[in-house]
Amino acid sequence: MKPAQFALDTPQSASEALALLSDHGDSAKVIAGGQSLVPMLNFRLVTPERLIDINGLEDLAYIRENDGVLAIGAMTRQQEIEASPVIAAAAPLLAEATREIAHPSIRNRGTVGGSLLHNDPSAEYPVTLLCLGAEVEVASVRGNRTIPVSDLILPWFSTTLEPDELLLEIRVPVAGESTSQAFEELARRKGDFALAAVAVALTFGASGAIEKAAIAGTAGRCAQRLTEAERALTGEVPTDSVVGAVAAAAETEIQPVGDIHADEDYRRHLVALMTRRALAKAIGDRAGSKED
């Protein structure tokens, strides 16, 4: 089980990488942590002519907070996100979801940018970054542009990134004081790909009603915002019956895909259940913090 032959580039700067992508983008793959790409290469599921290894781009690994925006460099390792106090305060959802990614050795190598762009339907970052209203900055020799994550990710491992573009940074609005976030997923074993996952980010009003609700889910096809579920929660005090209606909306609007591990009905049910459980956690955390 060996990859087919490929040329290897090891650029040491973003501009060098962009020049390579400009010349070879159509026939090259960018390799970051390699935690998904290397197995695909070894299975010869992908046979790029060229690999552009961006592990030399060390200045793309950072976590910063500025003016209410959390900026994460594309090459930041997942383990750093898991351990970062900045992330824990500014985007607790991201920290919580990161702990569900595979196993520590994989999180040590895997990058946030690599995982987002690989866009595995069962991966944690697309669904959480979608929920958080994140955007990404990408660059090419043609110039830079900013893409909301909602416009970046497409079904079936696809994105709207152009072949000559490189992801530089992920930007997440910093969680406000009156927000509460939670993540729930179910996998067959600890660390496995999630059968279904739901991320919620709630902003509470002074009355205890929910001013703003962001809910995203995934169940085998692609991370999606559950807008009907959000609508059912926005402006409401989250009573049991409201939560029930939100879960029912999520169950209806999720687009599940079945496989050998879980059929569509079960995944649909799990999205409803994960929605209930994530909301219960977020609402419970909010209640807990108010008591403090």
Add this chain to the structure above:
Amino acid sequence: MSEQAEMSEQGKVTWIGKPVPRREDRPLTAGAGRYMADIEMPGMLYMVVLRSPQAHAKIVSIDTDAARAMPGVHAVYTAADLPEELKPFPVIWRPPVLKDDSIAALASDRVRNVGEEVAVVVADTQQIAEDARELIRVKYERLPANVDPIKALEPDSPRIRDEWDDNVAALFPFRNGDVDAAFAEAAHVVDGHFKINRHAAMPMETRGVVASWDALTETLTFWSMSQAASLLRTELAKSLDLPDNAIRVMTPNVGGAFGAKWDRYAEDLLACVATRRLGRPVKWMEDRREHFQSTVHAREQIQDWEMALDEDGRILGVRGRAVADLGSCVPSSGIGTQWVTGNTIPNQYKFENYSADIIAVLTNKARAGSYRGFGGPESNFPMERLMDKAAKELGVDPAELRFRNQIQPEDMPYPTATGMAVYDTGDYPGALRRALEMVGYEKLREEQPKLREQGIYRGLGIGCYVHCTGFGPSAMLGMINYDTSGYEGARIRIDPGGKVTVYTGMIPLGQGTETSLAQIAADSFGIDMDDVRVVWGDTSQTPYTGFGSGGSRSNLAMTAVMNAAEQLKAKMIRIAAHTLEASPDDVEFADGHLSVRGVPDSGLTMPEVARIAYLAHSLPEGEEPMLQTQQVFDPPGFGWAYGCHVGVVDVDIQTGMMDWKRYVIVDDCGPMVNPLIVRGQIEGGVAQGIGGALLEEMVYDEAGQPMTSSFMDYLMPTFHDVPDYEIDHLVSPSPHIRGGFKGMGESGVMAPAAVVANAIVDALAPFGIEVDELPITPNVLWRKLRDAGAFEDGRSAASVG
């Protein structure tokens, strides 16, 4: 002494029964092991196999020109290129009801499963060989595939072997007593339709081979991780048309086998053909994806069983049918595993009337062969499920129903209802009683309803099991048409310096062979374990063993070592008596020391006697110089190990996921030689049983394409998925084996599927769900719960938190 020797009360050095850490562990965990992948030889070439991407197809043409032309490629072989005299590997276990089949080196005109060998490339490097493989063009004409063993029984279903009338490889009937009369008079009849999932041993190390032909001596050195080196040598000799003594099979460290490396495989023959033609060593290492497709799978059976009981819940008889999916070809073990399934259905229970049809059928899936447990888990699951079903039907506690039916210690030896097995010893109710006591059965039963009120669905599952060990008496193997022997030999040599070397035909696969045989030898001579070396893995040095490692046979090797040590002790006594001018009857052998009875200071040490034996200047009349002997032990009967597992689980009815709370094991393998090794074997076996029950399944789609070809989709249990084990032992020595040891390598894997299923069914008793199909996935459980109406009355919202 370095390895925790202890003096017994009599002051004698004893090793048997001591929890000695395995001597293998330090070097292997420190990376000093040498596995097949580590073997490199000068001038070595690398072989890769092109496998069929089709489940069932005619081969129209194969174009290898481009591959052959690639620089660095030495050879490309298809079936047409193989020597005419090359013979396929025969099936070893061939009852008369089994149709003829064999394991061919390469597919010629037709492929019968995804992964079947179609061509090989031999090149300077693995990379070149893999690149060249991509250039081979094969044209296939697809044929309809058989994936479902039940459909494969239908007369008009696609035929796997044109020369057969149907797809049935064998129908083996078990008939004993009058089963129809038993059912006619039954007060209760319970039945079940059971599915045992196709899964596989999946050792950490995949398969591999290095074959090296020496043109000077015209001999073949064959490195293999086969569990059956001597048998492989004999089979290679037949297939390659070489004398046995021209082949030396060497075994490096083996990274797990669990039965999967007992079968003979095509790559063995292909590497031999390549090295003989090319005159250079040839290595083939299987990658994991190949392993998923072409190393034997196991266990898949679809079964229907009925059990008849009288008013008091006593079993009157069992009847049914098991259809086993062999995949595309009969494995080396023939229908051995399926026969064992039929022969162990009676489990621990007393009844006399039994009828079973064991049907083995071919399909377009990977060949199914041996896996730890060898047919036992496949009978334990339905039988222990039937016991729980019967308990439910009668309104009796499942433990109580088992007590009413268990064979009692005083019934031993007990001929079972199959008419083909005799249990030797055991206290079956004692094991169940002890397991219930350890788990706190009554208290758990009292707590259960209260927990349910809180939304906690807790269940208890019992699994009693038997395990046929020390496989087996050669005459018995002959009676069941096993074309090999069951004895185990041991050679011991004491060097001129007095140190001991034990030569064994056993292949260490992780079962601690080196340690336990060193314990036996050190115990026999009363010496330090460090003074015993164990040599294995070279057919030019080690005793012939017709069966190889597997079948829980360490106890046979241990007996052979004990007998060989006895012989050498007697010889050393004669030599010492001669030197000390005493009668041999007056010479004592204790703790490696020989002395005249009553004069302990007068004696000789083992090294002193060894020196005398090798110098041969003054030996007793007629005594042969040197100290070496070989003993072969062929057991007069099987040692039946047994035990009882009780598991406690909580089921999340919202997700169908389950959580382990407890797992209690009471095992009886007779006296334990090394309790640490026994514990490791039990824990590993239970983990594999749990994996098979909950996670592992080789899934094929309707066209016969495997859907599980990597660890992404084929889920093995990790340490997160197994419970903490609470283990205790009973001790019932086997009368057939010196020392009373029974085998125990496979005990752990017998009962877990039944334990898991029984516990889940018990947890979900309020919903009346039965679980008779494996694996038990959360999706399946959730569907059953939904269909049973579990979510209709608002209970669905109960466990939101």
